[in-house]
Amino acid sequence: MTTDTSQPAAVRTEDLVATEPPPGPRLPLALQTVLFGSFRHRWLPRLRRRYGDVVRLRIYPERSVVSLSDVEHIRAVFAGPASVFHAGEGNIILKPAMGEHSVLLTDEDVHLRARKLLMPAFNGAALRGYRDLVTGLATAEVERWPEGRAFSSHARMQSLTLEVILRVVFGVGEGPRLDELRTLLSRIVDVGPVDLIGWHNPGLQRYGPWRRYALAQRRVDELLYAEIADRRRATDLDSRQDVLSRLLTVPGEDDRLSDAELRDQLVTLLLAGHETTATALAWAFHELARDPAVLTAATRAADEGDEKYLEAVAKEAMRLHPVISEVARKLTRDVEIGGYRIPAGHTVMPSIALVHADPGHHGDPARFRPERFLDGGPPAGTWLPFGGGVRRCLGAGFSLLESTIVLRAVLSRFHLAPDRPRPEPVRARNITMVPGRGARLVVTARHQP
Secondary structure, three states, X not given: OOOOOOOOOOEEOXXXXXXXXXXXXXXXXXXXXXXXXXXXXXXXXXXXXXXXXXXXXXXXXXXXXXXEOOHHHHHHHHHOOOOOEEHHHHOHHHHHHHOOOOOOOOOHHHHHHHHHHHHHHXXXXXXXHHHHHHHHHHHHHHXXXXXXXXXXHHHHHHHHHHHHHHHHHHOOOXXXXXXXXXXXXXXXXXOOHHHHHHHOOHHHHHOHHHHHHHHHHHHHHHHHHHHHHHHHOOOOHHHOOOHHHHHHOOOOHHHOOOHHHHHHHHHHHHHHHHHHHHHHHHHHHHHHHOOHHHHHHHHHHHHHOOHHHHHHHHHHHHHHOOOOOEOOEEEOOOEEEOOEEEOOOOEEEEEHHHHHOOOOOOOOOOOOOHHHHOOOOOOOOOOOOOOOHHHOOOOHHHHHHHHHHHHHHHHHHEEEEEOOOOOOOEEEEOOEEEXXXXXXEEXXXXXXX
16 A cells, blocks of 8 residues: 655654744743743643644743644644654653553553553443442532532532542542541642642752642552552452452453552542543533523433433533643654654643634634534544543543533532622643632522422
8 A cells, every 4th residue: 555645744753854843932941831831721822823733832841842733733643653652751740640650651562551451440331330339429419519608619529529539449438548548639639830840859849838749649658558558468359349459350460560550550540530520520510600501401401311411511611621731742753743843852742722722623612512512523533631542541431421420410409600700710730720719609409398
């Protein structure tokens, strides 16, 4: 089979002809780091308008980063050789928290091994098994919501989704060890751009908030290693379905995980497995409370058990407010994208946020309209909250299932209203983009006793 080379490929990894680097701002690295860390939802659209779909940035700690916003370029990167586009190295900012063995931080064969071990916990059969668990926890959560006074739906969703993932990972939710883990994990995810700098500067970890973070992280490790040790001594692992027990009973000597490997996978699931879903749900409530027509339709769907529409609500919240605004791939060799040469060692960064906000892909993109995900949905490759290619998020199906169940539990019980008409601003929190005031709601019972 021959390839027609009369038109340039979206991404070239061989036979490169371009010599020019991508354009981009000439601002100092420190200033670009601050702009990206705290204001990228405003800054990157401006850069795209000025420089185009391929823009070079200088950001700590990666330094040389290239933002991509053309769907064809992004699709080609996701489909490109895993040996060239290293997602694990691209996620290096997460290494101090997740650990070197994390499924998010590894590449090629090491990544495939970790992914293979984790996949059974999130396949179709496993998801069906989690439904009752999530439903019970969601029902118990909404029964505690205060009526008639404003509260942070984001905080409530963080508490709920953390409880869910603790049960999924450990199979139990009681005990002093897990009680302490709840408190510490909430502290670990509550970091901003300044805190992230301390992750990659050991000297800073002796001072102030960076020291407190490091101490909390070390205590989390102590608790996890103690849980792993206890679980290794259990005699009923074969009858358990939680993630930790599954990982301890995998067949084959080569697939057995060390304590350090187990720690890294557990931390990854606990942190990534609750924060993103909690934020997506908070954005969904934020939008529903401000749109009476959509709220009415979603409430009707909750009453009728129309999970297809409720899932569309969750998907539209993820489109309008991408929790993770970009993903990253570090290059192991020179590549050519959009007519520009990008050297090995640089990181290419497909921008989820820019694609989601592009009117060429999503009509009237600033409007919250779940119906766009019914009857076929948006064009392929234009909805990317879970990334793409072989690195697509393992927990995508679980996140959508959990979101749908929680939306039904809330909307079946309450009418939602915002605490004020003005929409909340976006705020950078760790690597996520969250509602600046916590997606504050005022709820009233729909059916008075």
